[in-house]
Amino acid sequence: MRKNPVFQRETLGAAVLHIRSGKATSRTTLAKVLGISPSTTGLYVDQLIADKYLNESGLNQGPMGRPRRVLTTQPEAGWFAGVEFNAQRIQAVGVDFSGDARASVEQVLPAEVVADQVIKSILICVARLAASMQGPLFSVGLGVPGLVDAQAGVGIHYAFIPDWNQVPVVEKISAKLNVPVTLQNNLRAIAHAERWFGLGHGLNDYVILGPRSGFGVAMVQDGRVIEGAHHAAGEVGRWPWPLMDDPGGRSQELHHALSAPATWRRLAGLGPQAKLPEDLRGGLSAVAEVTGPEWDAVCGDFARVIGLLQMITDTGVFILHGPLTVLGERFCSAIVEKAVALMPAMRSTGMKVVPSTLGDNAGALGAASLAMEVWAPA
Structure with a gap:
């Protein structure tokens, strides 16, 4: 040796x-x-x-x-914590040493939450997990929204938490828990979850579609999750929308049109300020079988975005995450059909869009996967 x-x-x-x-x-x-x-x-x-x-x-x-x-x-040798959050809630899972999820907790965040409250809530969630897990906590993975510097362990910016700017997340969490902490953008964390627990197992090329509170993607190419030179790879929600010039002055960003809340409002035929249902998944399920111009317009917009991404990435499969998974195979098939109609070159690529089989814990599972992947014995 x-x-x-x-x-x-x-x-x-x-x-x-x-x-x-x-x-x-x-x-x-x-x-x-x-x-x-x-x-x-x-x-x-x-x-x-x-x-x-x-x-x-x-x-x-x-x-x-x-x-x-x-x-x-040995499953009982120790465990890993995975934590993912957005502006509304924190989700955390405890994964044993063999990679099996054993416990999960969720904590709703207060309205207008600030960075310090998020850090304290993460620590509370990990402590709650510990009560259900065996052995020592080995490491923690964090799925953080917005722009992150994974190497520096810093949350650079997240638009939905006002003071979430240059937050030294890893330093704050590791100082309290005294274990290694790994950080990644939450959609990239989900890409790791698919590799360990979902449809990405055994695949080298796939793209995570994340129409959630905003819209972003995470790209896996040749087995590697792409971060980009400025930590912004996949921030397609910032694309101007529509893509062409709009003399009518209606230009906005992509996430205003294709986030999960925006998609529900469009399919329900409601305005951009309409109040969201308490259960967004339930609301989307209620409109999953709609037909007509609203459905066609939403599927057409998704087809345009995904078709362009396919031309850039030449990926094997797009894996849909978030509340829109309740729209099911019908939604995914419609996107592919419209993408091929818009861009005939797509026909030869074998383009595929599928809903993830993972649930709301996907980000936390991905964060735990990060912790497992970087662990080594002391």
């Missing part, structure tokens, strides 16, 4: 990650994915078993050769 402690720690963490994900199930397959010798891999596995992070038990009979013993993670 190499002596470099940083290399050892990173390799131990990578070994656990591959076993947890199912990419490796034995010492032999683990050596292959790590790219190191079987003898060295055996030393790492022995250490992880001794430290109670891994189990080795049972026999896995392959098509040829001798049976191999199976490696699995």
Whole structure:
């Protein structure tokens, strides 16, 4: 085994990650994915078993050769917290060491919430999770709305919390919890959730569509979540809308037309200031079967945006998240049909839009996935 402690720690963490994900199930397959010798891999596995992070038990009979013993993670070794928030609520999940969600909590935020209240509420949610989890808390992942600097651990700006500007989120949370904290934009966190728990499992290229309180996307290309040079990749909600010049002076930003609240108002035939239902998903479900010009206009706008994104990203699949998932396959199919009609070149791309199978916990699950992915034993 190499002596470099940083290399050892990173390799131990990578070994656990591959076993947890199912990419490796034995010492032999683990050596292959790590790219190191079987003898060295055996030393790492022995250490992880001794430290109670891994189990080795049972026999896995392959098509040829001798049976191999199976490696699995110890679920009770410790846990990871994932927290995601917007201006209305915080959602948090506790995930055990094997990557199974074991507990969840939700906390409604007060109207006109400020940054300090959000930080305090995050800490409260993690404490509530701890009461249901086994073992020590290893790390925390945060899905933060708006622009974020993941490397610096800073929430740069979020329009719906007035003083959310240059907030050192990681510093504030880690100082109280005394564990590593990882931060990412909430839609990019959802991209990680799809990789671990949803439709993105095994895919290298996909795009998360996030028409929620605003509108944004997260792009995964060649297995990597794209952040951009200025942390703004996917901020398509800031596109001018409509895209062409508007002599009538009706120009706005895309999220004003295609966010979940705006979409409900349009499908319900209501004005832009109409009061939202208490249950937005329920309200959208009530208009899921509408037909006519409102439905056509909404689907046409989504088709234009997604068609343009397809031409930029050449992605394998768009995964729809947020309240609009209740519109179901009919909505997704209509978007594809209209995109092909608008842009015939789309026909040869095999463009696909599907509603996510994950629920409202997707952001928190993604944040927990972040925490799992960066963890390594001390």
